[in-house]
Amino acid sequence: MESLKGLLILFVVSAHAIMSVYEDLTPFLPVLRFMGPCVFVFVYLFGYSQGKVKKNPLKILKKALMFFLFYSFWASLSFLLYTTLGGRYSEVWTTQRVFNINDSLLKKYLITLFSFTGSWQYYFVFVFLVLVILSILINNPVKIFPLSLIGALLNSAFVSFWFLTKDKLLPPIEGAFITYLSPVHWSFPYLLGYRDAYKGERPSLKKRVLFFYAVFLIVGSLEYWNAYRKFHSLVGIDQFSLLGIALGIYSVGIFYWIAQKMNFRVLRKVGRYSFLLFMIHMPFQWMVYVFLDTFIDLPRFLWVILMVTFSVMMMDILLKISRHLPKAVRKLIVGV
DSSP, X not given: OHXXXXXXXXXXXXXHHHHHHOSOOGGGHHHXXXXXXXXXHHHHHHHHHHTTSOOOHHHHHXXXXXXXXXXXXXXXXXHHHHXXXXXXXXXXXXXXXXXXXXXXXXXXXXXXXXXXXXXXXXXXXXXXXXXXXXXXXXXXXXXXXXXXXHXXXXXXXXXXXXXXXXXXXXXXXXXXXXXXXXXXXXXXXXXXXXXXXXXXXXXXXOHHHHHHHHHHHHHHHHHHXXXXXXXXXXXXXXXXXXXXXHHHHHHHHHHHHHHHHTOOHHHXXXXXXXXXXXXXXXXXXHHHHHHHHTTOOOOHHHHHHHHHHHHHHHHHHXXXXXXXXXXXXXXXXXXX
């Protein structure tokens, strides 16, 4: 499973780099649609791992607290960089775009921290914390799984209906709780993984899985094209439509098969520390791009490669430094 997590996080980092560098994403829509379910599969894997460990409420709450402290360190550092550097460096500061805050630094910081909107990937921390605490209440995931499926289908049906019928994006704050911060949506892949672990099942690639995956990938690419044509953005549609749910389900087996074929040592290492890479890749790869872009002119695809490479190198450097730090500080910085 480590190689699968490594594959997923590299897809996420690469997709964010592409969206940062290229102004017109039209040629990349099939690629981004392919990468779109990565977080869905991540949540599935988290549910799968939780379903295999012995439940201890105190340890679960401690784990949630430590992860929040880990997040707080990087969110605080990101906030410091955004507010100090400003300009293009702060373009990925989601809090500024969503809440449009013009107030004291303290208020900006608190809203950034507790809305999980410092960088565009920090919403996943909120999802993680909710699901960790939710696991305390789960005894038999098989019984509650149908309810989570119904909730996810209703939520995604609303998202699909909106993007098909409206000429404007979902409202930023309300839309965030329907999509990126929606426990209703994320509890489904979590319980799907939890249920599979509970039943002793593993992801597999069968002809039926491959067929439906191909269908949903093609139709999902058309959905991406339609949304991008109307809004010049994929925000909100990327993982949360009905097609996104369907593609996510079948992507589990597809990505698992690919990871088995690419079971390299470096991929397993990246997967083992995927949370660290997830936390640091934005805004830092963006800031490197903005800084270097003023001095050198490179083809856009080279910028993407450079940004991804920098993120992985930064992760490796942090891990090497952390070996010489006290355990409490190491957990704060690298999460393990």
